[in-house]
Amino acid sequence: MMRTTLWFMWCAAVMALSHAGKHDxxxxxxxxxxxxxxxxxxxxxxxxxxxxxxxxxxxxxxxxxxxxxxxxxxxxxxxxxxxxxxxxxxxxxxxxxxSLEELDEEICTWRSSRAQRMIFEDYLRYDEIDAYMERLAAEYPDLVTVVNAGKSFEGRDIKYLKISTTQFKDPSKPIYFMNAMLQAREWVTTPVTLYSAHRLVENLRDEDRDLLNDVDWIILPLANPDGYEFSHSDSRLWRKTRSVNLEVHATCFGVDGNRNFDVRFNTIRVQQNPCSLIYPGTHAFSEPETRYIRDILRNP
CATH class of the missing domain: 3.30.70.340 (Metallocarboxypeptidase-like)
Structure with missing residues (x-):
């Protein structure tokens, strides 16, 4: 009962913040x-x-x-x-x-009605996702490794899971790479990756065992942690990274990660205005977040 009461109080605080201008x-x-x-x-x-x-x-x-x-x-x-x-x-x-205010209220109501939630049933924050990854590796050390790809622009660790029955030492096994949240507002994508890790490691069905035995997995649940946290705290529809390039613009932040790769860079549905949501950056891989994805694929 106390836990439910605390959740209602937290929801009330979130609603007050919303109506105070979070989505204005x-x-x-x-x-x-x-x-x-x-x-x-x-x-x-x-x-x-x-x-x-x-x-x-x-x-x-x-x-x-x-x-x-x-x-x-x-x-x-x-x-x-x-x-x-x-x-x-x-x-x-x-x-x-x-509409965003109503969605906030729906999420709070749902959370307050469920004392226990699985890791993939909610839109967790950065610290909670990080803690889950570390716990998974600690509890299944022969199967799961947490790797820190490096720091985001704002200094957050960008970590990913390596899941393998052979510690990635069998070159005959294909490697499946899953990544989520390069676009900061696409909240639903991270729970999908966490659910995949959960099913592979903690709740593997017999009929799915070949997915673990015959395949190596790399799962990056949060490719753009800065943008993701900003979409929670300040601007729900933020999609870019949070980098700053003073030579380009002093007050416009970030780059569209999807458009920051070296595949037809700066040619498809982009804007050169650095304030735009589809600004591709000054050059391909200008962002640490996209560089880490490139490097993981080059050297899994």
């Missing part, structure tokens, strides 16, 4: 579902994405709707352009800030 940056921002018909519609959406600095929640295709978040002062311009080209659209989310 998205007040009156809206999300619109757009139904492109063909390649010309898609080209227009890409043009509008650049012109209006739209936040694309889902890229569209013929038969698949796009989800576009737009600032309130640019909403009319977006809708007029869609209407001028007879492109169907509807309001998906009227007020993003209100």
């Amino acid at each position: 940056a998205y007040f009156s921002y809206s999300v619109h579902a757009v139904l492109p018909r063909d390649s010309s519609d898609l080209a227009l959406l890409q043009q509008l994405e650049q012109q209006l600095d739209l936040d694309v929640w889902q890229y569209g295709a013929p038969g698949r709707e796009a989800l576009l978040m737009v600032a309130p002062q640019l909403r009319r311009q977006l809708l007029s352009a869609l209407d001028d080209h007879d492109i169907q659209h509807y309001v998906h989310t009227e007020n993003v800030a209100k």
Whole structure:
């Protein structure tokens, strides 16, 4: 009972913080579902994405709707352009800030109703994820190793799990690499990797034993810890890293990790404005977070 009471008190504090302005940056921002018909519609959406600095929640295709978040002062311009080209659209989310507040409340209510939660059933913070990885390695030392790839821009350790029955000494075994949370706001991805580790190590079914015996695993649950923590504490929809390059901009932070690799760098759906969510950085692998992924793949 005491634990439940404490959770309700914590939820109340979170709600107070929310209503005190945590999500105010998205007040009156809206999300619109757009139904492109063909390649010309898609080209227009890409043009509008650049012109209006739209936040694309889902890229569209013929038969698949796009989800576009737009600032309130640019909403009319977006809708007029869609209407001028007879492109169907509807309001998906009227007020993003209100929607985020409601989501906070739902998460708190769920947490307060469950005294015991599995590691993969919640959106854990950095320290909790780190503690789970260390515990897993301590309890299964012949199977699990924790490796520290290095420091994030803000100084957090970026750790990953190596899971193997042969300590990665059997070259005939394929290596599966899983990573999550390079995009800081995609919270659902980290529980998937933690669930995978849990099933491989702590709850392996007989019918899945070949996945452990015949395959080596590298699991990186939190590739961008700085951005992830910032998405919890300050801006839920933050997606970039948190690096600062004073030669580029003094007040705009971070780089889009997905666009920071050396595959067609700076060519596909990018913006050169360092304040943009899809800013690729000054050069490929400018971010320690993407360099670590590269190095893990080069030398597993």
